[in-house]
Amino acid sequence: MRIYLLLLLFSIFLILSSCQNTSNDSPKGASIQSNDGPSKKIIVVMVDSMKPELVRKGIKEGRTPAIAFLSNHGKVFNDLISPFPSMSVVIESSLITGVGPEDHHIPGLMWYNQTENRLVDYGTTTYRTFKLGTEQILEDSLSNLNNLHLNPEISTIYDDASTLGATTGSFNMLLYRGPKEHTLAIPPLVHHGLHMKDKYKTKGPDLLAFGKLIKPTAAKDQSFPDEIYNQYGLNDQYSTEVIQALIKANQQPDFLMAFLPDFDKEAHEHGPYYLDGFAKADYHLQTILNSYSSWEEAIEENIFIILGDHSQVKLYGKGEGTAIELEPLLEPWTIANLLDDPIMGDFIIANNHRMAYLHKTDSNISFEEVASQLLKDERIDQVAWRDSDYTLIQKGTTPTSLLFKKGGPWKDQYEQTWSLKGDVDVLDLSLDDSTKTVQYGNYPDGLEQIHSALKSQEGSLIITAKPGYILKTEGAPVHYNGGEHGGLHEEDTKTVLIVTGTDQYPTSRRIRDLKPYFLSLLKQPSEN
Numbered sequence: 252m253r254i255y256l257l258l259l260l261f262s263i264f265l266i267l268s269s270c271q272n273t274s275n276d277s278p279k280g281a282s283i284q285s286n287d288g289p290s291k292k293i294i295v296v297m298v299d300s301m302k303p304e305l306v307r308k309g310i311k312e313g314r315t316p317a318i319a320f321l322s323n324h325g326k327v328f329n330d331l332i333s334p335f336p337s338m339s340v341v342i343e344s345s346l347i348t349g350v351g352p353e354d355h356h357i358p359g360l361m362w363y364n365q366t367e368n369r370l371v372d373y374g375t376t377t378y379r380t381f382k383l384g385t386e387q388i389l390e391d392s393l394s395n396l397n398n399l400h401l402n403p404e405i406s407t408i409y410d411d412a413s414t415l416g417a418t419t420g421s422f423n424m425l426l427y428r429g430p431k432e433h434t435l436a437i438p439p440l441v442h443h444g445l446h447m448k449d450k451y452k453t454k455g456p457d458l459l460a461f462g463k464l465i466k467p468t469a470a471k472d473q474s475f476p477d478e479i480y481n482q483y484g485l486n487d488q489y490s491t492e493v494i495q496a497l498i499k500a501n502q503q504p505d506f507l508m509a510f511l512p513d514f515d516k517e518a519h520e521h522g523p524y525y526l527d528g529f530a531k532a533d534y535h536l537q538t539i540l541n542s543y544s545s546w547e548e549a550i551e552e553n554i555f556i557i558l559g560d561h562s563q564v565k566l567y568g569k570g571e572g573t574a575i576e577l578e579p580l581l582e583p584w585t586i587a588n589l590l591d592d593p594i595m596g597d598f599i600i601a602n603n604h605r606m607a608y609l610h611k612t613d614s615n616i617s618f619e620e621v622a623s624q625l626l627k628d629e630r631i632d633q634v635a636w637r638d639s640d641y642t643l644i645q646k647g648t649t650p651t652s653l654l655f656k657k658g659g660p661w662k663d664q665y666e667q668t669w670s671l672k673g674d675v676d677v678l679d680l681s682l683d684d685s686t687k688t689v690q691y692g693n694y695p696d697g698l699e700q701i702h703s704a705l706k707s708q709e710g711s712l713i714i715t716a717k718p719g720y721i722l723k724t725e726g727a728p729v730h731y732n733g734g735e736h737g738g739l740h741e742e743d744t745k746t747v748l749i750v751t752g753t754d755q756y757p758t759s760r761r762i763r764d765l766k767p768y769f770l771s772l773l774k775q776p777s778e779n
Contacts, residue, residue, distance in 0.1 A: 290775045291752060292553045294494070294539065295508040297346075297424070298532050299339065299515035300734065301559030302523050303329040306747050309533065314526055317536035318749065320546055321555055325751025332761045333744040335700035336360075336603040336737045337561040339515075340373055340396065342762055343426035347407040347508075349766030351703035356402040357426075358707040359603040360737075363593065363610050365710075370593060370601060371400070373425075379726035382589035393435055393464070394451045397428040408506070408766050409456040417773045418504035420458035420467070420497075423490045423512065429456040435464040458504055460493045461485075467497065487513040491535040498542040506773055511535055523563035523734040550752045554772060558762070559746030563734035564605065567719045573731055574723035575630050575716055577607065584616065589725050601708070602724045605738030608704075608711040618712050626650050630720045633677065633739070635701050636712040642702055646677040653677040655698055663689040665759055669698055694739050696761060701739070715739045 306329075309315030310322060334345040334352065338360040341352055348355045361372045361379075372383050373392045391400070409419045409429030421427035435451040453459075458467045462485040490509045497503050517528030536557070543549040567573040577600060578586050587596035599610040609621070622634040622645050635644040641654040651674040659670030661682065669689065675682060678701075679692030691697060704713060716722050721735050736743045750756055757768040 292503055293506045293556065293769065293772055294553050295506075295556045295558070295769070296536065296539070297343075297508065297510050297558055297560050299510070299512045299560055300518040300523065300563045300736070301514070301529075301532075301557075301747050302518075302562045303745065303747050305524055305526065305529050306749075308524070309526055309529055312526065314530045315533035317533045317540055317546075318557065320540070321536075321550070321557060321749050321751040324550055325555070325749055326756060328748040328750075328756075328760050329745070330695075330760050331558060331746050331748040332695045333559075333561040333746060334761075334763055335704050335739050335744065336606045337739075337743040338603050338737055339512075339560050340425055342560045343424060343510075344401055345763040346765060347409070347424075347426050347428070348402070348405045349408075349763060350405060351699065351763055352707035353703040354402060355405055356707065357396070357400055358704065359601060359606075359608065361601045361603055362608060362708060363599050363601050363711070365610075368593060370589070370599070371395075376726050376728055379589060382726060393437075394453060397426060397455075398453055401426065401428055408508075408769055411766075411770055412456075412506050412773055415770070415773050417506055418458075419456035420460075420504040420507040421456050422458075422460040422493055422507070422509040423462065423485060424508050424510045427455045427459060427461070427508075429454055431455055431457055431459075433459045433465055435461065438463055456504070458497070458502075458507075460490075462489060466493060467502070485512065487511040487532060487535040491538040494539050495542045498539075506769065518563045518734040519728075519730045520733050522565050522732065524565070554750070554752035556751075556769075557747075557749040558765075559748075560762070561736045562741075562743060562746050563736045564718045564738065564740065564742040566721060566730055566733055566735050568732045571719075572630060573720055574729045575628060575720055576723045577602075577714070578724065580625060580628055581621070584621075586724065600724050602722055602727045603737040604727065604735050605716045605721055605740075605743060606704075607714045607722045607724070608708045609714060610708070610711050621712060623650065625714060630717055632715040632717040634712060634714055635705065637705050637709075641672075642705060644677050644701060651677055653680075655702075657702065660687050661689050662687060663691065663696075663698065665696060665699070665761065665764075667699055693741050695741050695744060697739060700744075718742050 306318060310319045333342050336359045340357055340360055344355040344357040345351060352358050361370060364371050370383060371391055372379055372388055373396060374388055407428050412419045413430045419429060433453050433455050435453055437449050460466045490511055494509055511532050514528050514532045517525050521528060540546045540549045581598060584597040586598050586600055587593050593599040594612045597613050597616060601608040618636045625631050625634055626645060626648055629648055633644050633646045635642060641656045644653045653674055654672040656670050659668055661669045661671055678694050678697040681690040714722060715738050718740055721729055723729060748760060757765060
């Protein structure tokens with residue numbers, strides 16, 4: 252039984268570490284129609300860990316015909332920037348709300364809840380799941396993430412689309428909160444084996460599919476890959492087959508977002524340039540296009556938006572110091588074990604693989620001395636914390652510092668203004684004195700990224716790792732010679748956006764800026 256439970260937990264959390272059918276969508280047999288929908292349906296597909304170089308390679312070698320077709324008939328942007336930390340739950344929260352972690356309140360895949368004095372983990376590893384409590388982590392992942400932790404004061408794309416009269420859907424997206432109530436039905440093996448509730452109420456769009464836990468009424472009598480050995484439907488094939496079923500049943504909503512999570516695992520294991528794994532994701536995009544009589548018809552009837560959630564950094568191998576062990580690096584201070592009360596140590600660490608939040612429990616410890624000790628290790632990239640009204644970032648074994656705050660004479664490409672003091676090389680910034688503009692180098696949108704992350708976890712210090720390295724704490728994974736993400740570097744955050752079926756394109760290419768773009772497409776008048 253324990254083996255099956257381990258398999259089960261791995262299946263559920265696989266989609267999060269990137270990463271019976273009850274539904275309250277429409278009455279049985281009803282058609283999902285909008286009263287005055289957009290001129291075209293919109294299909295947004297997020298492909299986990301889609302790297303610009305991999306997209307170019309797949310097209311050049313003829314291994315990704317769907318992406319090549321959509322690219323040739325649309326426009327490709329290789330500079331879409333993920334939020335920070337570059338973890339799927341943070342990214343999807345920004346995607347559906349249009350704001351950063353400071354405002355949407357999802358700081359990371361793992362973060363410290365100061366009110367409840369506990370580490371929140373949405374399912375990073377099976378080891379940490381058992382240490383922190385399986386029932387609590389499932390509750391956080393399946394219920395609290397969307398319905399409690401995601402800022403209820405911020406409207407989502409599904410809320411706003413509903414006010415426009417558009418119908419919406421979300422298939423296997425981790426973040427999906429919307430105006431309609433649904434029920435997630437937990438498979439018996441899970442709720443009996445873990446002594447947890449068998450159902451969770453949640454809020455979502457008109458149509459919601461999340462593996463075996465829920466699927467739309469129009470697809471409920473069809474067979475999909477959603478058994479335990481298929482990760483209970485939290486896989487690419489399930490996402491695309493449900494989309495195909497709805498298209499063929501004429502139940503496609505005006506706006507649909509779907510997640511293809513499988514390549515993330517392949518990239519972690521084989522590295523971010525693993526074309527064999529990425530070609531599988533393209534096959535599932537082909538499945539969606541094949542729902543129509545021709546691929547040309549598919550883009551005549553739909554706007555396709557394909558995007559990555561983040562990229563991945565290629566890690567070094569064993570014996571190359573790949574894993575930066577934080578516990579010995581912070582001696583003589585201590586970190587509480589996962590089974591203990593977090594405040595039993597001098598520090599509480601929420602590890603997001605290539606970045607971590609560090610909270611101190613002793614007010615006599617200064618972040619200055621912590622930073623000085625951490626930066627003795629050449630594998631650490633930056634440390635950052637709030638210093639009064641400013642954010643302070645340090646870099647280098649002989650540390651140099653940059654202080655900045657919002658508002659001031661310097662403007663970046665995202666129309667954000669800043670006051671800057673110190674060494675701008677800490678964030679690889681270039682300044683043009685004549686125009687008072689800031690240009691980003693290796694850390695796109697780095698000022699806002701750091702600012703928003705620190706504001707989302709008040710009183711913390713951020714640690715980032717240089718490319719090739721990962722931060723290691725109790726239970727954290729290390730994929731030697733594989734891929735990893737979570738960090739601030741463009742190797743973590745720069746991904747791809749492909750837009751086909753419209754000549755309207757986003758003017759700002761950050762994932763957090765796509766929500767107003769989606770809404771502008773939904774406001775196009777119907778041609779009917």
